Amino acid sequence: MKFVTPSILSLLLGFIISCSSLSAEPLSVHADFEGGSVHLLEIDQNSRSLTFTPGGDPARGWPCWWYFRIDGLTPGEPVTLKLRGSTAAVESRKPLSSVWAMPKQATFSVDGTEWRHTEPGQRVEEAMVYTLAVDATSVYVAWGPPYTPSMAAEFVRSISETSPHATATELCRSREGRVVPMLHVKEGDRPDEERFGVWVQARQHAWESGSSWVAQGFGEWLLSEEPDAAWLRQHAEIFLVPIMDIDNTATGNGGKDALPRDHNRDWSAEPHWKEIIAAQRKVSDLISEDRMDVFLDLHNPAPGDPTFFYILPEEMLKESTVKLRDRFLALAYQRISKAEPRIPMSSKPKITGTSYHPLWRQISTNWVSMHGNPDTLSVCLETGWNFTNSTTEGYRAVGAGLAATVREFLAERAREE
Template sequence: MHRFILATFFVASWLACEPNDCRAAKPLTVVADFQGASVEVLRIDQEARSVQFTPGGDPARGWPCWWYFRIDGITPGETITLRLQASSASVGAKKPLAASWAMPKQATFSIDGETWLHSDEGTRVEQAMVYTVQPDATSVSVAWGPPYTPQMAEQFVRKIAEKSPHAEATELCRSRGGRAVPMLHVREGDRDNRQRFGVWVQARQHAWESGSSWVAQGFAQWVTGDEPEAAWLRQHAEIFVVPIMDIDNTATGNGGKNALPHDHNRDWSSEPHWNEILAAQRRIRGLVDEQRMDVFLDLHNPAPGDPTFFYVLPREMLEEPMLRLRDRFIELAYGRISKIKPLIPMSNKPKVTGASYHPLWRQISSNWVSMNGNPHTVSLCLETIWNYKNSTTTGYQAVGANLAAAVQEYLAERPAKP
């Protein structure tokens, strides 16, 4: 009798419940065996359907703030909780990195690896940041920000070159790890190179700053697009775009910033350690020798609370016409980027990277180009806000497109090359 009642109760309950609720939940698993992945799993709570983790990565290869992994075993529509803790690894001989660098207000997630969305804002609970996602899929990829891997860079420059007759997919060099560093080379028409403005755009000297690669992609898309201004720029300039400079750390999921012996943006010396810097310097010196190193742009993401802004050298270190031209370019770029819809906050007050900024300040790329360029060279570092609701692939690419439009507007004001 008791068995009959129990069985009847079980069948009635099974018939009454929702289909998704009746399925036995598969165990959640974390996967991080792909390019750019980085995570240290602390605990998976199968009952609570939560993953507790900290950023992975080797501190000797840069700040441990980047995280990117996939969660499998999800019942479509269920809520998955992410409990992020800051890395306890010390950075060099110093204390651990501040938690804010690893804890964006919103996590980034994707169910197809192509479209990246923001979660709802996370909640700080003691030492953890807690996010929730509710994917309508059996797997979800989650990350600090929208990933941009070396494979994505290679595919992007190749597709642009296939689409545009004015673009060539090439390589800057091979890294110390033997990886190709994709580069896009853009020019249109038969104008001699010596009669063209020189434009150099690079991103991701710090591997964790993934948003900067999306800005570079937006720049390249605009330059190879159908706008009449873009055609003018292609016809009057030779343009180089490198979406990822620190290709090895980007591939292996390391932070890159302050990597040993120093990171890529502290390597612009007479004897660079990193192959990418040596190759970029050679190209840029060639433009300088031809008196056409006109615009150099190094793309980054800033501190957690910073808006979008430019880094510059102190005014007393530069002479005219470099100062006047730099200020004009900043004015044009600010005028465009600050009006992006949806809003990308931007400051019209640049920050300074002189002697008080870092012991290796002379070896920072934009400073090196300013000090070794032509008198008319405009050399800047653009830091694009990352800890903001519109810091998405769409927002980043809009910054890049408006930056490219500002380059065209600025160069159109300049005298033609003889």
């Protein structure tokens, strides 16, 4: 009997792998679709791996978002993704830290609809390395579950067609001419002046795709058969905007710190972005009617940060406003912390006053707090994106819990009045 030595076995395995790669279709990378973004550094056809960084113009926000399609796969074969941080920068800024672009688990889909997590990536020197195998010849991969303008439009359209209480409308047209979808919800004949005003918006920073899924979860619960949802529809007028920074979301740019300023630093006397101009106008109308009751701005935070709410310091608000806000936060923590699937959340909010940012007065929730009615609740909610349950299901569960919290909070208000 003849034995194969380890060295010969290694040569044979290398020969087999080499022959297999030669017979396979060549891998190719594509991002020429809505929300697509990637800067491809290398494709190694032999090892079936590719090296890339996030795409995007740094003048249009942090280059941390990536979303692209890989073609040429052999069904079932493993492919290796080597992600490096972007070196792109603008003006005097330093390149963005790579941690913002490197989730513990990447997101993938074979049909562009159902999104799943890869196995945890491995940090190898300056790269994050993910490996996945799918039973398909192509796969979409992304920083997180994408939520594009087309998806927002479809959600608003479909839910308005299935519910007589919802109307698909638009907030405005963007500077690049895109429609900004908005959902308008109310049920029954109660006059508007007797309804609570509720404004929910997401995605002032384009890369924070999870916030749009939270907004969708809010809308799904709101139009559900839940008796509590019916109460909210009957006693409030609700405006829901799944994507504010529509242009950067469509073009695959980060949005955060975009020039001349990002959307969430643009709530000033003279906003640059048309979305902010339109939102300010509608919110101001609610304020003038003394019914700007709940303003919620949805985001994703720093990697691994479980901070859930961002608020103004107490000394900048009236005592009655602080009391209402604290009650809402308590209800939200209690309800959303029990949502399934759970996403970690800290019960200690972060303060967004004078030391937070030079443009702190122009942050949306701060602007609404300072210009709103005495009983206006205005908070920023940030849902963690770098956890196992940071998925479409997890985000939507947070949104549903948030909507139920709004109902409970306003029902208490109604009993007191």
